[in-house]
Amino acid sequence: MNWDIFRAYDIRGVYPTDIDEEAYYRIAKAYTLLFHPKTVVVGRDARVSSAQLAESLISGFVDAGVDVIDIGGITTDMLYFAVGAYDYSGGIVVSASHNPKEYNGAKMVREKAAAISSDTGLFDIRDTLKAGKDKDVRSEKKGTVKEKDVLDDYLKHVLSFIDTSVIKPFTFVGNANFGYVCYPASALVKKLGLNLIPLNFVPDGTFPKGPPDPMLPENRIETERLVKSSGAAFGVAWDADADRCMFVDESGEFISGAYTTALLADILLAKEGSDNVIIFDPRVIWPALKVCEQRGARAIISKGGHAFMKERMRKENAIFAGEMSGHYYFRENFFADNGTIPFLLMLEHLSKTAQPLSEVMRPYTEGHFMSGELNYRVKDIQKVIAAVKQRFAKDGTEDFTDGYSLEASDWRFNIRPSNTEPLLRLNIEARQPGLVEKLTSEIEEIIKSEPK
Secondary structure, X not given: OOHHHXXXXXXXXXXXOOOOHHHHHHHHHHHHHHHOOOEXXXXXXXXXXXXXXXXXXXXHHHHOOOEEEEEEEOOHHHHHHHHHHHOOOEEEEEOOOOOOXXXXXXXXXXXXXXXXOOOOOHHHHHHHHHOOHHHHOOOOOOOOEEEOOOHHHHHHHHHOOOOHHHOOOOEEEEEOOOOOOHHHHHHHHHHHOOEEEEEOOOOOEOOOOOOOOOOOHHHHHHHHHHHHHHOOOEEEEEOOOOOEEEEEOOOOOEEOHHHHHHHHXXXXXXXXXXXXXXXXXXXXXXXXXXXXXXXXXXXEEOOOOHHHHHHXXXXXXXXXXXXXXXXXXXHHHOOEEOOOHHHHHHHHHHHHHOXXXXXXXXXXXXXXXXXXXXXXXXXXXXXXXXXXXHHHHHHOEEEOOOOEEEEOOOEXXXXXXXXXXXXXXXXXXXXXXXXXXXXXXHHHHHHHHOOO
C-alpha cells in the first residue's frame, strides 16, 4: 500500500499499484477499530475496479463483526443520504471521483454523514494500518450483509428542496460522464415531465472519453456544443460520482462554480431568510460575497475540500456552502454536498423567473472578471507560493485560509496546492477588464522562473 493515498479529505491512488483489495479489507478493520460502528453503508461508483474493491471492504467489516448495508452502484451523495437518513453508524463509498480510470479511492463518513478528513480520523486510519493494529481486529460473531435500494427515498429527499408544482417542461442536456447519476436523473425527468437530451448516460467505468471531470475545459466542449445545436434551455454535467454538478447556459456558455455558488446562495436566502450563514472557498469570493452583503447574511470563507467545508458548516449551522469546483452543500442535506439538489433548485428558479439562464446569471457575472482555475506542474509548490508572496505582499491584504490569497481594491488572487493532484492552482478575479490578463502574466513569469 502506498501511504500517499491518504489525502486531506479522502483516499485516492492508482489501482492496483497504490491501492488494492487487501488495502480495502484492512481499511474496514482500521475504521472499525477507531470508530466502533454497528452498521455501516457501503456503495461504489462505476469504475471497473470498484465492485471487487467494495467486496473486500465489506469482507473486512463482516470479519470485524460489523453489519453492512450494501447500497450497490450509486452516486456519492446517495451514500451520504443513506447514512444520514437511516441513522447508520457511518459509511464508505468506493470511488476516485473525477480522477482517470486507473484510479480508485474512498470517501468516508461517520454517523449523521459527518466527513472523515485528515483532521478527524483519516490519518489515524493510515497510522493504524502502518502500525499493523488492524490485524488484531477480529470478532467471533461475524457481521451481516443486507442489500438496500435507496433510490426512491433519495428522490423524495432531494425533491423536498423545491416546489414541484411550478416546474416547467424544460428541454436540457444532461451529461452523466458515464456515472450512476443516470438513474436518479432519469427518474427525476420522468417525475417532473422534463425532456432530457442524454449525453454519456450509460455507466462505463472505462471512461472512454477521458477523465470524467467537467471542470476540465476540454471536457465541457461536448456539452456546450450539444446545448447550442439542440436548442436546449441549459446543460448540466456531473462528475463520475455526481457529488458535483456544473451548468451551461442556453448559448453554450459554461458557468463557473463561483457564479453558481452566488446564485444558489441567493435562492436559499430568499427562501429561508437573511439570518443565515453562507460559506464558500477562497478561490473566487466576490460574487457570493456581494449576494451576502445585499441580503444581509453572514459570509464565511473556509478552506476548500468537502470534509473541511462540512465541518465548518456544522460548527456555524450554515444553510449553504459552495465551492468553485462545483461542490454544493446544504444544511438540510445533513450538511453534505449533493449534485442533484442544485439541478433541482436551478429548474425551480428558471421556472419561476421565466428568463433564459444567461439573463438569470447576469447579476452575478456583470462587472466581474475571472481567470478560471489555472493549473501548473511545478517542482516545488511551496517555493513558488513563497516567491509570489514576496512579490505581491505589499500590494494588498493577505489571507492564508487556504493557500495564499491577496486582495487589492480592483483585483484579487488565490494560489494553492491541489489536495487531490500534484498541481499548483491559481484563480484571479478583477473588477476591471484587462487586470486578469495582466496579473496572470506576472504570476506566470514567477512560476516559469522556478526550476521544473
